[in-house]
Amino acid sequence: MSLQMVSAVSNSSLLQPGCSLLNFDGHVFFFGQKGWPKRSCPTGVFFLDIKQNELKMKPVFFSKDSCYLPPLRYPAICTFRGNEESDKHQYIIHGGKTPNNDLSDKIYIMSLVSKTSKKTTFQCVEKDLGGDVPEARYGHTINIVHSRGKSMSVIFGGRAYIPLAQRTTEKWNSVVDCLPSVFLVDFEFGCCTSYILPELQDGLSFHVSVARNDTIYILGGHSLQNNTRSPSLYKLKVDLPLGSPALTCSVLPGGISVSSAIVTQTSDNEFVLVGGYQSDSQKRLVCNTIVLEDDKIEIVERASPDWTPDIKHCRMWFGCDMGKGSVLLGIPGANKQLISDANYFYILRCKGAEEDEEEELTAQICSQASTEDQGDSTPFEDSEEFCFSAEASSFDVDDTDTYNEDDDEDESETGYWITCCASCNIDINTWVPFYSTELNKPAMILCSHGAGHWVHAQCMDLSESMLLHLSEANIKYFCNEHVDLNKGLQTPKKAMHLKKEPMKPLRKKKTMNLTTPVKKSFLRRLFE
Numbered sequence: 001m002s003l004q005m006v007s008a009v010s011n012s013s014l015l016q017p018g019c020s021l022l023n024f025d026g027h028v029f030f031f032g033q034k035g036w037p038k039r040s041c042p043t044g045v046f047f048l049d050i051k052q053n054e055l056k057m058k059p060v061f062f063s064k065d066s067c068y069l070p071p072l073r074y075p076a077i078c079t080f081r082g083n084e085e086s087d088k089h090q091y092i093i094h095g096g097k098t099p100n101n102d103l104s105d106k107i108y109i110m111s112l113v114s115k116t117s118k119k120t121t122f123q124c125v126e127k128d129l130g131g132d133v134p135e136a137r138y139g140h141t142i143n144i145v146h147s148r149g150k151s152m153s154v155i156f157g158g159r160a161y162i163p164l165a166q167r168t169t170e171k172w173n174s175v176v177d178c179l180p181s182v183f184l185v186d187f188e189f190g191c192c193t194s195y196i197l198p199e200l201q202d203g204l205s206f207h208v209s210v211a212r213n214d215t216i217y218i219l220g221g222h223s224l225q226n227n228t229r230s231p232s233l234y235k236l237k238v239d240l241p242l243g244s245p246a247l248t249c250s251v252l253p254g255g256i257s258v259s260s261a262i263v264t265q266t267s268d269n270e271f272v273l274v275g276g277y278q279s280d281s282q283k284r285l286v287c288n289t290i291v292l293e294d295d296k297i298e299i300v301e302r303a304s305p306d307w308t309p310d311i312k313h314c315r316m317w318f319g320c321d322m323g324k325g326s327v328l329l330g331i332p333g334a335n336k337q338l339i340s341d342a343n344y345f346y347i348l349r350c351k352g353a354e355e356d357e358e359e360e361l362t363a364q365i366c367s368q369a370s371t372e373d374q375g376d377s378t379p380f381e382d383s384e385e386f387c388f389s390a391e392a393s394s395f396d397v398d399d400t401d402t403y404n405e406d407d408d409e410d411e412s413e414t415g416y417w418i419t420c421c422a423s424c425n426i427d428i429n430t431w432v433p434f435y436s437t438e439l440n441k442p443a444m445i446l447c448s449h450g451a452g453h454w455v456h457a458q459c460m461d462l463s464e465s466m467l468l469h470l471s472e473a474n475i476k477y478f479c480n481e482h483v484d485l486n487k488g489l490q491t492p493k494k495a496m497h498l499k500k501e502p503m504k505p506l507r508k509k510k511t512m513n514l515t516t517p518v519k520k521s522f523l524r525r526l527f528e
Helices: 309-313 464-472 505-515 517-527
Strands: 002-008 020-024 027-031 045-051 054-059 076-080 090-094 107-115 120-127 141-147 150-156 159-161 175-177 181-186 191-196 208-212 215-219 233-239 246-252 262-267 270-274 277-279 287-293 296-302 318-323 326-332 343-349 364-368 444-447 453-456
Touching: 020 107, 020 318, 076 141, 076 150, 090 141, 141 208, 141 215, 141 233, 150 215, 150 233, 181 246, 208 287, 233 296, 262 318, 262 326, 309 326, 444 464
Parallel strands: 002 054
Antiparallel strands: 002 343, 020 027, 027 045, 045 054, 076 090, 090 107, 107 120, 141 150, 150 181, 159 175, 181 191, 208 215, 208 364, 215 233, 233 246, 262 270, 270 287, 287 296, 318 326, 326 343, 444 453
């Protein structure tokens, strides 16, 4: 194992506990910044470019048919392939915290649309679920299991806010362990089913889960109710016959008392467990190898890297799996850096140089990593531990011509910056708020023509009062190109200028009367 420090040269303050890393085809992407996205990167997703020990972050764009994805921290993330032989995979993102500390119960599917040296485009789709939908939570895990030619996702653990009826002003944001229910989610039909297993008695969060084929192993985790880190090792087996699924759970010996550990895959059936906490105030500097063979699991201690003094003595650390046996670790910069919220970053490579080759990895991992936000309350008690995904893809710092912060213009294709019509003049580089309700994105309205499409309110020449009326009333709207007088309210067309009628002869006659002698005398007296 080797440990190497990297220098963060751009947007490093966005890398905070709670974020996640996504790995597509060896390229690593960052998701889940601490605050709301800025205009420079409205998607909140960045390409993580690491070259010559320098870490740079570049904005990533969404396709026009993507939904809005908030910057979720501490979500559950795992990869999903249509079948085990497929090289292409998608990411499933469930739950997490928004910058307003609201918890999400939504599930998103992220896929890579295109990547060039100048621009990366993702598609993000929200998946509708029915049945026993898991409540909003964070610090949990999600895994994919395969059985009898079918695949399902399994959600377990996490924390949630106390029920609304029990909230008080002093305990409004207090959290509790979620019930130890296991949720099976069928993405083909969008239905969820919950199961209560007698072996799972206590709720867990920030645990580690490793999945292979039809079996999930759950290791460690923290329980708020007992303030303990469970040494139990659970084996969850999922059978997917033609009828109803069957779940069985057993408790195995040889578990580890740890929370917020990081797992990375080094071979088809071997994983490395790094980091985490063994108590509220003590980091776990020991590393372990996890081997999955057939229907059993083996956990053995392995040689740890030469931790630097900064890592050994720091109060907290956080990190993410980058794929191919590599882990990104971060520690607080404290007062040693000019930027107060900046961190030091290291890359830990868990594979030897002779093993560092391309592999097709089939196992799925999801784990929860490192700790509370800087400035939070007392050492690791009720800590907001860092959630991340240990991805089964490979991490490759290649020599492709990736771009940096000095690159020229970026033409964003996020939902707000589309070309909504032929006369659209909304540009991300020149746009300024037009309505009082706008902040950092242009106001948009849905045209009900056909399957529906979004247009900019400013391009439709809508007044602010009309825009507010349309947003509050249940009225179908049609854009300028699809106006239909028989379908609700539409944008009025520009009024045609009417030609003035010629003056009537009668008015000309009155003008001629000014030449009469009477009026001439009147005017003469007026000017004398």
